[in-house]
Amino acid sequence: MNGRLEGKAALVTGSGSGIGRATALLFAREGARVIVSDVNASGAEETVAAIQKKGGEARFIRCDVSKSAEVEALIRGAVETFGRLDCAVNNAGISGVMGPTGDYPEDAWDRVIATNLTGVWLCMKQEIQQMLKQGGGSIANTASVAGLVGFTMAPAYTAAKHGVVGLTKTAALEYAKANIRINAVCPGLVRTPMITDTTSKNPQIEQALIADEPVGRMADPEEIAEALVWLCSGASSFITGAALPVDGGVVAR
Numbered sequence: 001m002n003g004r005l006e007g008k009a010a011l012v013t014g015s016g017s018g019i020g021r022a023t024a025l026l027f028a029r030e031g032a033r034v035i036v037s038d039v040n041a042s043g044a045e046e047t048v049a050a051i052q053k054k055g056g057e058a059r060f061i062r063c064d065v066s067k068s069a070e071v072e073a074l075i076r077g078a079v080e081t082f083g084r085l086d087c088a089v090n091n092a093g094i095s096g097v098m099g100p101t102g103d104y105p106e107d108a109w110d111r112v113i114a115t116n117l118t119g120v121w122l123c124m125k126q127e128i129q130q131m132l133k134q135g136g137g138s139i140a141n142t143a144s145v146a147g148l149v150g151f152t153m154a155p156a157y158t159a160a161k162h163g164v165v166g167l168t169k170t171a172a173l174e175y176a177k178a179n180i181r182i183n184a185v186c187p188g189l190v191r192t193p194m195i196t197d198t199t200s201k202n203p204q205i206e207q208a209l210i211a212d213e214p215v216g217r218m219a220d221p222e223e224i225a226e227a228l229v230w231l232c233s234g235a236s237s238f239i240t241g242a243a244l245p246v247d248g249g250v251v252a253r
């Protein structure tokens with residue numbers, strides 16, 4: 001254990017799978033006590049078990065981030081469990097269906113915005129209240145390269161992720177003097193169920209996606225977790241309001 005987050009109390013939403021799970025595991029490895037939160041209880045319990053197996057401390061609190069009352073209960077539960085909240089990673093998200101802007105279904109738009117944008121804001125709202133009470137903290141949001149550049153056929157996802165980047169910058173300015181740092185990570189293509197649920201059924205899609213990647217491969221979720229943990233640690237103490245691409249060069253193109 002390196003102990004970069006020794007003694008810290010952390011929360012990771014969407015940590016029942018993919019990037020969130022890898023982040024919760026890395027937080028625990030670095031010495032943090034971790035609240036694992038997700039709508040998917042079985043995935044989250046697997047994450048908790050994996051942390052405990054390695055001697056770490058973790059507890060599952062179920063929460064749908066798009067529901068204000070559930071988010072309030074999540075933050076209350078996190079603070080009751082570990083006494084405070086030093087680090088929060090707002091990561092829960094969905095991809096939504098693909099379709100062009102002029103023909104995108106309204107219910108699909110509402111679902112993506114509710115989870116990927118409103119969900120991040122609802123979590124930040126409660127986390128900030130707690131961090132103000134305790135005199136500081138660090139928040140890292142999982143945005144996307146789709147929060148920095150446009151992606152065809154994904155209007156709701158792209159709008160939500162641009163929204164997360166804007167919200168990150170605004171809140172970072174509002175709370176900079178209150179010792180709360182707020183940043184976003186913008187991953188490129190990451191090998192998680194969000195992608196592999198499609199690519200495993202169609203290797204041609206996977207090949208096409210990879211062919212488009214400057215580094216010629218997808219990221220592993222652990223590579224995104226490293227950035228999220230770093231942004232929550234003291235090692236990034238002068239960084240706030242940043243939207244950090246972790247994308248193998250995609251937005252450099």
Ligand code: NAD
Binds near residue numbers: 186
């Ligand atoms: P994933 O599907 O493996 O994990 C997402 C997790 O979020 C799941 O466990 C899911 O149950 C949970 N979740 C979904 N809706 C929720 C809700 N309303 N409340 C609480 N939890 C909810 O996908 P992932 O790739 O690990 O995605 C994590 C984040 O990374 C997302 O915000 C996603 O948009 C972002 N991202 C992913 C990629 C990629 O290529 N995989 C790229 C850029 C950004």
